[in-house]
Amino acid sequence: MRPIVFNDELVREIHNGIEATFSNMFAIKPKPGAHQVNDSQVIQGDVSGIINLVQDASKDQVEGTLILSFPSETIFAMLTKIYNRPFTSVDKNVKSGVGELTNIVFGIFKANLNRNGYSFQMALPNVVYGEGHAVYISRPGKSLTMPFQCSVGSFSVTLTVCDDSTLPKVG
Amino acid sequence: MGDASKPARILIVDDFEIVRIMLRNALANLGHTDVDEAEDGKVALQKIQAAEMDAKPYALVFCDWNMPQMTGIEVLEAVRRNPHYAKLPIVMVTAEAEQKQVVQALRSGATDYIVKPIAPEILEKKVNKILSKINGSAA
Numbered sequence: 001m002r003p004i005v006f007n008d009e010l011v012r013e014i015h016n017g018i019e020a021t022f023s024n025m026f027a028i029k030p031k032p033g034a035h036q037v038n039d040s041q042v043i044q045g046d047v048s049g050i051i052n053l054v055q056d057a058s059k060d061q062v063e064g065t066l067i068l069s070f071p072s073e074t075i076f077a078m079l080t081k082i083y084n085r086p087f088t089s090v091d092k093n094v095k096s097g098v099g100e101l102t103n104i105v106f107g108i109f110k111a112n113l114n115r116n117g118y119s120f121q122m123a124l125p126n127v128v129y130g131e132g133h134a135v136y137i138s139r140p141g142k143s144l145t146m147p148f149q150c151s152v153g154s155f156s157v158t159l160t161v162c163d164d165s166t167l168p169k170v171g
Numbered sequence: 172m173g174d175a176s177k178p179a180r181i182l183i184v185d186d187f188e189i190v191r192i193m194l195r196n197a198l199a200n201l202g203h204t205d206v207d208e209a210e211d212g213k214v215a216l217q218k219i220q221a222a223e224m225d226a227k228p229y230a231l232v233f234c235d236w237n238m239p240q241m242t243g244i245e246v247l248e249a250v251r252r253n254p255h256y257a258k259l260p261i262v263m264v265t266a267e268a269e270q271k272q273v274v275q276a277l278r279s280g281a282t283d284y285i286v287k288p289i290a291p292e293i294l295e296k297k298v299n300k301i302l303s304k305i306n307g308s309a310a
Contacts, residue, residue, distance in 0.1 A: 024288035025193060082192055093188060100187040103237075104287045107266030114269060122267060124237065 001055050002117045004064050004161045006037055006144045009116065014146055014157050017108040021101060022150065026081050030148035030155070037144050043135040043158045045069025047090055049102025050126045050135065053161075055119040064161040066109065067135060068102045074153030081152075090129045099125045105157070137162070179230035179302055180205045180222070184215040184246065185264065186238045190287070194233060194264075197294050212241030216249055223255060231301055233285075236265035236272070244279050251280040260301045264289070 004010070015032050022028050046069075053064040070078075076087035079097050087094060102125040110120040128135060137143075141162040148155050181203055185191050191208045198206055207222075207229070209215035215234065222228050232250075236243040243263055250256045260282040265272060267286075276284050283297050 021288045024290050079189070082189055082196075096187050097189045100189055104266045107287060111267070111269050122237070 001119045010159060011035055013109050013112045016112060017105040018148060018157060020108050021104045026078050028150045030150035033147040035144055035146040037142060039142055043067050043069050044132060046072040046131050047075050047094060047098050047129040048135055049098040051102050051106045052123045054121045054123060057121045064159060066106055067158040068105060070155045071153060074155050077152035095127045095129060099127045177306055178203050178205060180227060182207045182209060182218060182229045182232045184209045185235040186210055194289060197289060197291055201295055201298060211238055212246040215246055219256060230305060232259060232261045233264050234261055236263055236267060247279050247281055262297060
């Protein structure tokens with residue numbers, strides 16, 4: 001089992017997961033911007049899908065998180081392509097859409113990395129929303145945020161890694 | 172070889188509406204517009220049974236893997252336990268693109284599997300393969 005360390009491989013697999021998901025689901029190709037690594041773990045957006053990264057299920061501990069964060073306008077425009085109707089508020093379809101997007105991106109990320117020695121376990125996404133909300137991971141660690149730009153707006157993907165992954169899973 | 176272009180009655184089982192809509196649209200693009208939806212496993216089993224009783228059985232079922240209450244594998248196993256539906260083609264739809272999940276699905280009786288996000292060309296290939304077999308054997 002490989003520890004999660006920010007490197008080119010993880011960056012590449014985030015990009016691969018996003019590209020495969022968005023091109024198939026929305027026929028759009030988001031362009032990645034330069035990623036940033038921060039000591040803090042605060043992620044901002046209007047609607048965010050969050051999934052726990054767990055490699056050893058027997059220890060029931062979270063080693064990090066994968067977070068997709070969207071401004072409302074971006075996710076509304078994306079979902080309009082599928083539902084063929086405008087979205088003006090974060091309704092159940094927006095929440096479930098972000099949850100499923102997070103799930104699919106994680107599925108690709110997980111499968112590709114597990115072929116290279118990681119052991120990510122299946123996990124279900126949670127969705128948080130609220131204009132300009134912040135997701136704050138209370139445990140010490142680092143975050144890698146990758147901004148994306150596409151024809152319907154911007155969004156970001158953040159990978160957080162806890163320095164101390166011995167605490168029990170919460171939530 | 173049978174005729175895969177003949178429209179088929181299809182059931183989509185997924186707890187996420189966005190996936191059901193996308194799959195429905197993709198199937199419509201292949202000419203299959205007689206499509207029902209179920210948002211969970213229990214509703215799916217009821218619809219499969221009702222369709223059989225109405226003499227309008229489904230030719231094909233797409234079933235999500237990760238669903239609350241009843242997983243896709245549990246739906247698959249429940250269907251396979253009933254001898255009436257032993258040959259009903261069921262394609263597992265999953266975001267779990269790993270070999271062990273594929274093996275588990277096939278061992279549990281899945282006809283095939285497809286990984287999310289669903290690529291239209293892969294969907295077409297799999298649907299045509301299954302329907303060709305059905306229509307060929309029915310002819």
